[in-house]
Amino acid sequence: MRNTARWAAALGLTAAAVCGPLTGAAVAAPGAAPASLYAPSALVLTTGHGDDAATATPERAVTLTCAPTASGTHPAAAQACADLRGVGGEPDALKPADDVMCAKVYDPVVVTVQGVWQGKRVSYERSFGNACMRDAVGGGLFAF
Helix, strand or coil: CHHHHHHHHHHHHHHHHHHHHHCHHHCCHHHCCCCCCCCCCEEEEEEEECCCCCCCCCCEEEEEECCCCCECCCCCHHHHHHHHHHCCCCHHHCCCCCCCCCCCCCCCEEEEEEEEECCEEEEEEEEECCHHHHHHHHCCCCCC
C-alpha cells in the first residue's frame, strides 16, 4: 500500500511538471497580443579620439531609445531619433551638411553605434578627420 501511494505521488508530480506549463498563460500564447506594439530600437553610442574603436579610449557614451518615444541619456534624443528615421536606421547613409566648413586639422575621432534599430542589429564604426567633420555628418545623432 505504501508503494502505491509513492507511485501515485510521483505520477502526480510528474504530470504537474509536464502539464503545468501548458496551463494558464502558456495556453493563450498563440492568440496572445505581443508584449509591445513597437519593434525594439535601443542603441549605445560612443565617441573617442583615435583612428579606430579598437585603439581609441571612449570619451563619452550615451544610450538612445527611439520606440515608443525618444529617450535615453542622449542629450538630443528626439533629434537623434529623427536623424536615424530619415536614413532608415542606417548610420552609413548619413550625409554631411552642405553649410558646414571644417578646418583641415587632423585630429581623428571615432564613433560607434551598437544595438538594435526596429528589431534589426546595428553595428557601426566610423573614423572622422576631426570633431567638426563628425558633427557635420552626424548632426543630432553624434551631438553628445
